[in-house]
Amino acid sequence: MNKETTxxxxxxxxxxxxxxxxxIDNFLLAKLKGVPKSMIYRIVRKGEVRVNKKRIKPEYKLAAGDEVRVPPVRVAEKDYRTAPSANLNRVAQLEERILFEDKQIIVLNKPAGIAVHGGSGVDYGVIESLRTLRPTCKFLELVHRLDRDTSGVLLIAKKRMALRHLHDQLRNKQMQKVYQALVRGQWQEHDRVVKAPxxxxxxxxxxxxxxxxSEGKPSETRFxxxxxxxxxxxxxxxxxTGRTHQIRVHCQYQGHPIACDDKYSEQKFDDAMRAKGLQRLFLHAAQLTFTHPESETQMTVQAPLDADLTAVLDALEKKG
Structure with missing residues (x-):
């Protein structure tokens, strides 16, 4: 059934x-949820969107004090009968997994199996859930991302200035991320740094x-x-560095794929780990260190391993 528009x-x-x-294009995409990107660009090109009563280009950057005229457009209405009713349990679960929150940021221990945002066949992700939990927050955006099957520390900005501040830290490599992963075989002590494009x-x-x-982007992980x-x-x-699937591929490259990685692991090892009770990718963002965007103090936030992962470790025989 097609959703009505208004x-x-x-x-x-x-x-x-x-x-x-x-x-301005990103501003309009956020304001006019449900409006196709092609329509956003069309109304900008036609001059229906004005800033300070003047025509602008899609790449125009807004400044404090600007007045934006947004024309009437047809916006897809949300169907509140189905969204987020099917996700209420996960939404409630996220509230319990907030590690830290103030006026600037939320730090979440993201569960495995939930995407950080909707799209690509996913209707409802972490950011949509948090907007449901915090309906009075005018601004909620991801600072960085975690793969759907990865759990652990996820940082969300509640102010645009906080987002810019934290993105600057990411670009300048001033934010330290620490993950834990269960990998196949015996990782060698001398393999402390992996540099592979x-x-x-x-x-x-x-x-x-x-x-x-060799044609890829320079990438480095320390183990x-x-x-x-x-x-x-x-x-x-x-x-x-912060490349897509970086830790997962660097582990595979070293001959030690991560347990139950559906893209980069191997069946025999995964079957052995499933016999120990593992039902998901064993990759967890355990710690994040960054500078708070308002107080300028350094923060380190830790997310403990979920019970299902600690149970797997308990089930494994220790190396003598």
Whole structure:
């Protein structure tokens, strides 16, 4: 059944400090949820969107004090009968997994199996759930991302200035991330740093994966062994760069794929780990260190391993 649409009225929106610095096209995409991107660009090109009564280009960056005229457009209405009713349990679960929150940020221990945002066949993700939990928050955006099957520390900005501040830290490599992963076999102590360029490729099936390739982007991950078992090692991984699937591919490249990685692991090892009770990718963002965007103090937030992962470790025989 097609969702009904309803025309909006002409809006005149004043941009404050929190909204400054973003491109007009991104601003409109956030304001006019449900409107196709192609329509956004069309109304900008036709001059229906004005800033300070003047025509602008899609790449125009808003400044504090700007007045934006948003024309009437047809916006897809949300069907509150189905969204987020099917996701209420997960939404409630997220409330319990908030590690830290103030006026600037939320730090969440993201569960495995939930995407960070909707799209690509996913209707409801972490960011949509948090917007449901915090309906009075005018601004909630992801600072970084975690793969759907990865659990652990996820940082969300509640102010645009906080988002810019934290993105600057990411760009300048001033934010330290520490993961824990259960990998096949015995990780060698001398393999402390893996430097291998990573390239995104699309298979004939349409699946997107990442491979070590000399034409890829420079990538570096630092490793440390935490525990050893007969069939596996628990390692700590600290990415220096932030490439897609970086830790997962660097582990595979070293001959130690992560347990139950549906893209990069191997069946025999995964079957052995499933026999120990593992039902998901064993990759967890355990710790994040960053500078608070308002107080400028350094923060380190830790997310404990979920009970299902600790149970697997308990089930594994320790390496003698």
């Amino acid at each position: 025309p909006t009225q002409v809006q005149l929106i004043s941009i404050d400090e929190d909204g400054a610095g973003q491109r 990573l390239l995104k490729i699309t298979l004939k099936s349409g699946e997107r994966i990442v491979r070590v390739n 440390r062994v935490l525990r050893r078992f007969d069939e596996a090692s628990l390692v700590e991984a600290s990415p220096v």
